[in-house]
Amino acid sequence: MSIREDHNRFRDIIRGRIKRHFKEYVKHGEMIGKREDEYVKIPVPSIDLPRFKYGPKQRGGVGQGDGQEGEAVAGEPQDGTGEAGNQEGQHVLETEVSLEELAEILGEELELPRIQPKGTKLNVNKNKYSGLSPVGPDSLRHFKSSYKRALKRYIVSGAYDKNNPVIVPIRNDFRYRSFRTSAVPQANAVVIYMMDVSGSMGDEQKEIVRLESFWINTWLKKHYKGLETRFIIHDAAAREVDEDTFFKTSESGGTLISSAYRLCKDIIESEYPVNEWNIYPFHFSDGDNWSGEDTRLCMKILKDFMLPNSNMFGYGQVESKYGSGQFLKDLQREFPDDERLVISKIENRDKILDSIKDFLGKGK
Amino acid sequence: MANISLELERWRAKIEKMASGYGLDFFDTIFEIVTYDQMNQLAAYGGFPVRYPHWRFGMEYESLSKGYEYGLSKIYEMVINTDPSYAYLLEGNRLVDHKLVIAHVFGHVDFFKNNQWFTHTNRKMMDVMANHSTRIRRYIDRYGRETVEDFIDACLSIENLIDRYSPYIKKETQAELKAEEERQKKSAYLLPVDQEREYLDEYINPPDFIEQMQKKTAEQEAIQELKFPNQPERDVLLFLMHYAPLKAWQQDVLGIIREESYYYAPQGMTKIMNEGWASYWHSTMMTKDIMDDSEIIDYADVNSGTMAMSPTGFNPYKVGVELYRDIESRWNKGQFGKEWNECTDIATKKSWDTGAGLGKEKIFEVRRNYNDVTFIDEFLTEEFCIKNKFFVYKFNKRTGKYEIDTRDFPLIKKQLLFQLTNFGQPIIKVENANFKNRGELLLVHLWEGIDMQPDFMKATLVNVFKIWRRPVHIATVQDQKRIVVGFDGKEISELNIDEEEKLPEGQESKADKKS
Secondary structure, three states, rough: HHHHHHHHHHHHOOOOOHHOOOOHHOOOOOOOOOOOOOEEEEOOOOOOOOOOOOOOHHHEEEEOOOOOOOOOOOOOOOOOOOOOHHHHOOOOOOOEEEHHHHHHHHHHHHHHOOOOOOOOOOEEEEEEEEEEEOOHHHEEEOOOHHHHHHHHHHHOOOOOOOOOOOOOOOHOOOOOEEEEEEEEEEEEEEEEEEOOOOOOOOHHHHHHHHHHHHHHHHHHHHHOOOEEEEEEEOOOOEEEHHHHHHHOOOOOOOOOHHHHHHHHHHHHHHOOOOEEEEEEEEEOOOOOOHHHHHHHHHHHHHHHHHHHHHHOOOEEOOOOOOOOHHHHHHHHOOOOOOOOEEEEEEHHHHHHHHHHHHHHHHOO | OOOOHHHHHHHHHHHHHHHHHHHOOOOOOOEEOOOOOHHHHHHHOOOOOOOOHHHHHHEEEEHHHHHHHHOOOOOEEEEOOOOOEEEEOOOOOOOHHHHHHHHHHHEEEEHHHHHHHOOOOOOOOHHHHHHHHHHHHHHHHHHHHHHHHHHHHHHHOOOOOOOOOOOHOOOOOHHHHHHHHHHHHHHHOOOOOOOOHHHHHHOOOOOHHHHHHHHHHHHHHHHHOOOOOOOOOOOOHHHHHHHHOOOOHHHHHHHHHHHHHHHHHHHHOOHHHHHHHHHHHHHHHHHHHHHHHHHHHHHHHHHHHHHHHOOOOHHHHEEEHHHHHHHHHHHOOOOOHHHHEEEEHHHHHHOOOOOOOOHHHHHHHHHOOHHHHHHHHHHHOOHHHHOOOEEEEEEEEEOOEEEEEEHHHHHHHHHHHHHHHHOOOEEEEEEEEEEEEOOOEEEEEEEOOOOOOOHHHHHHHHHHHHHHOOOEEEEEEEEEEEEEEEEEEOEEEEEEEHHHHOOOOOOOOOOOOOO
């Protein structure tokens, strides 16, 4: 059967590699779904070939169950009720994908390059089942080699009867799978998120940061098995918090960005030796800083410490009603073409994907 | 794919004998064991292992495999309407599942063989599909993948525009048709006159009046004959095959898609009946003969899964099987005919039992002669709807939700029949292939109270243009306005007919252009 051929063709259309005019029929649904433990819900993509059909909202249908007239019925009606057997392709089933698969989709969607880790790799101990041993638990008994040994013994001792090939193993014949511990080099990375939580950052802005950080984590996790995340919030002063607090805190008061940068520097210096770790600081803010003096201080930290020591430094500016957006301009002026600094402007939710592409599109 | 195991083979033979014993009459049926992946592939290909290459099979496959891999859906069985029939069993199913499926399959094959709506389907479709695949592959080699696929996409966009009833209409010869026409022409407008009162003929049928009327008809016919097609054509695909400026290969591709569309049509027309019939027999055989005690729970679990009905979903298995049972019990008790219909006393009706015992006979007759529309029309009763808690739901624009609209029996029936007629799709005919006297194509939508989805309609029109290669139009109703939507190769135009007619004659009107 040649389903692989057809399937690849379909995947290519979905990804927009061929037949770009089909894009308008592709139903992607929401790519960002609910975050539940390790899983995210996304719908299966499908393409609706146009055809003459009735508008969905005007149609009704026949259902079954209890309820009074005027009561709402649960669930959306399925499309294509009573239509010809296997001809239709309109199953919009929600399915769950693992983060691994999601990162794959994200990478394909945004055509993100693979990240080349830098620095020496830390050694991590790993167990691998590679050998056989004469002792071990029954659950690890290796049937094939146990049988072979028993068979050999039978043949050698002349007890083997090919008309009645019954083999009874004895204790000596049994072999068990055994593991060996070896040190495997592994690239480690730490992501340090910093966010401005001063009064001008509203819920919408924080939601955007939350979504961005989720996708950045998903992508980086694909490349670094040991990924750590740290969270710093700041207004006029900075402090380190856990993830939950990071997204929920709302403070009022002024903004001193340098406070966060300084704390970030401290964390890196004390816990993450720069030759062993891939370091990714990200800073999200609405672009307001208290004073030009503080901005100059920020630039200095960036120039002297952050940029030389991290893989990249991401600055995401979330548009808000109150923010002036000055900080972004200052950064652009100070580092006009520094590869290590990635600046992205996120106007609204729809721009999140573009912004992720900005951040991760360089493959650092 | 593999042959079934010895144990299964024993059960297959046993169940086959049982099914024959119950009076089922089926083609030879070849069972094969397939893995879930093969099953998904087969299902994506509509049951046939060889189909022409097209991405939509891949799409179907992806959604089926994801559904299976994440535990959301599972195909237990598939059976193909061919002679001999092929049925696929899913590897790794429990024995009780296999038994259920085998019994179910014999029900389907009996239906394929005996239901009159299947009499015209090609029973050698395996070969036909394989030939289609070879031909299309050859075109792809010659004209390029993109070209052929784009054309297939355009054709698939209108694959539902066929005349589902045309295979059943007995085609008369040209001479017979002509003679019949002449006869009708002669007798037109003549009223019958008793033989004893022949003297009244002149008064009943005044010659000058008759002459006048016949002349008028002839004039109308002359106008009609100028139109092309003379009669609106329901089989849009056939019409395009004959009259659109297609290259030979395009004509062939269109023909292939049309043929496959016709092959699948009866399955769509008898979904409720077919699934109901197979379910009726699997449950009868399983519970009466096949199962042992240890399998009851598993069977009940699977069976309830397939029979479940959600508030907004219409489950053909469930409705079908319940209707057959209802018919059987009614005909067993003699609850039919004039006396039954005229009886208005509920108590009498409830205890009505003449001991007629005609149930079995009746359901076999039903499975031979009916399709879903006639099945529902004739056998859906008010009692049945109440018992099964049926309702009609509608979309409420104000609340943005689907709500229960009514439990009124005539309305439920009306809604069901509407859904089933033409598979709940708009009926579209070719009205005029020389529209505006410029060789443009005019399609007409028989509006029955529901508008078409505008964006889909326009996109489809663009695809029809790819085939017709002259401007195409469709007359329909949208938001209570009669409109003609057209596509001339560059942009979509929309014309409001009602406003058009209000304008004094002779005045040029401007089309309300929208892109």
